[in-house]
Amino acid sequence: MAASTLAEVAKLAGVSPATASRVLNGSSRKPGEDIAERVRQAAESLGYVPNAQAQALAKSSTGLIGLVVHDIADPYFSAIARGVQQVAREQHRMVLLATTGGTPVDEREAVAAFAARRADSIVIAGTRSTRTEDAAANLELAAELDRYCRNGGQVAVVGQPIVGAQETDGYHVVTIPNIALAEKLATSLAGLHDGPFVIIAGPAGLATSDERIEGFQRGLAKASLSPAEVIRAGFNREGGFEAGKELASRIQPRQSGEPALRHCIFAANDVMAIGAAASLRENGLRIPRDVAIAGFDDIETLRDFRPSLSTVRLPLEEIGSLATLSTVEHHRETSGQITGQVILRRSTEPS
């Protein structure tokens, strides 16, 4: 039993479909109040629900926003999603969600699905990959987006531009100044620590991770410190945990009285920092007594993490909102106005 249609409503009200449409949806001049009321009553009594698919077909505009994330349960992404969702509500649009795990292959697939559904705009969050093995997939992704834009779609990418994507006017980038911010963080930490610096990062070729490494090293260099060792692992809690474990095996707890060489760890994102902290603790190391550690993002989870973690605050929700806004209005200016902020907390307190 299918839902009732506009035609049925019209017939019941004794008017033409066009009139019924004008009363129930259209914004053009309103038909006479007498007849309008009849239509509304007919619609009500039939439980009429307009078919958005059909409307979209006729109007060629769906009111759909496609959101691509790696993992919706990751606090980083869910915060961004909240921002996207907020704008969507304000604009009376709906969010289509796709999770990819982070591979360009899946991202391409998600974009294709959104394109098929004729989403008005697409927001892509999550780091780009510059790995050679992803080069082909990246190109396909870029091509897919290109086609989508050429067909009138709007896309916003969070973080860094997609390799090979054309600079059409439907393509927006919300740039996150990872390098500059990581450099600032390094500068701040350099003032507090003498010990060797270590970076726990994602695999080589993850743009966000690589940028943060680069910025951090640059900051150390400017402070005349030798570059940090870089430990690679998964760009998530699990990876941080493993890296932390490895690190723990070579770090000694401080003996009382000893001056001690206290390592200062920079994890390329907060979830890695949390994972690392967990494994360090499991191995009997205390933060910040035995090791200092800082993260990046300032995800909401940090609010209740002890010891409180130093990090770089990113306005995640705002990033999501901004990205979405840049696609719904045609503000090129809304792109890339993100600012972050170094936040020092207990985890990096000097001893």
Place this chain on the structure above:
Amino acid sequence: MAASTLAEVAKLAGVSPATASRVLNGSSRKPGEDIAERVRQAAESLGYVPNAQAQALAKSSTGLIGLVVHDIADPYFSAIARGVQQVAREQHRMVLLATTGGTPVDEREAVAAFAARRADSIVIAGTRSTRTEDAAANLELAAELDRYCRNGGQVAVVGQPIVGAQETDGYHVVTIPNIALAEKLATSLAGLHDGPFVIIAGPAGLATSDERIEGFQRGLAKASLSPAEVIRAGFNREGGFEAGKELASRIQPRQSGEPALRHCIFAANDVMAIGAAASLRENGLRIPRDVAIAGFDDIETLRDFRPSLSTVRLPLEEIGSLATLSTVEHHRETSGQITGQVILRRSTEPS
């Protein structure tokens, strides 16, 4: 410039639209391989992307799953969302996301929007409200769902049935045994604590919260303990924080040597527990030394929360998957097979 259509592809390939359709989408008998190849090439060269809206209109099936949550950035909901998303991927469907903040009014609106988009199924997560001021909205919500089901839609509700919803065969409930589990938790805690029990819960009329209170009190009663005082606040971290603050003002830190009266707090969900723990700590109380506390849900965040929190583990992802599955296949049996588990951790260790 619109995307190219099936007709264009057909013309380019020198075949009829029907044939092109059969080659590119339809599953009926396959046209000759020679002609099929021509069509595929034509599609490729034109960058043809099938219009899912049009397909949906013609087939009256959209492949859309609507998900309603209170807040996508809340770990409880994002975990469920992950489960939903997972099934969606397996089934080659897409997830439409709506966040409501928890009011039945907004939920009704979300359901209406999903119905308009002709989502094949709708999953509603988040506690029901039994408050009298929500009664009207609940009825409207129920009516909306009813109509949706009558039109062939499938709906799954997580937690408890919606007040007033008809028992049609498109209506599934994934029941969470809040009462039984809370009772078990109380039983476990009763064995460890003598001190007064206190429940920090959401406002009266939130079904999930009320059920957990009821179960907990029942457990205490069976252990011949007097009922716990109930403190009401928002059913979120903020609420937990406030409740914790109030509680802290009347709890004394344990003096060394004193036998001390140690309170045992049960927060109706984990985020409340986390909030409460934060304010207790801010007020100089230590867990579990001065106060014991337990939560409910076992959200992922707990993994890195110190002290580790006792709670009731709910298979959140599985709940999301199960709810979704119950709507895509027509298994009534998939409904309501959730089991939880009491997990005792450090936060409730006896002194």
Place this chain on the structure above:
DNA sequence: CTGTTAGCGCCTTCAA
């Protein structure tokens, strides 16, 4: 201000 006529892009009978 209302009704009529065409499509929007696709799928699915039906006949060839």
Place this chain on the structure above:
DNA sequence: TTGAAGGCGCTAACAG
């Protein structure tokens, strides 16, 4: 196996 025709539900031009 392939093509032609009709319709999915709605909107947007055009008449009246």
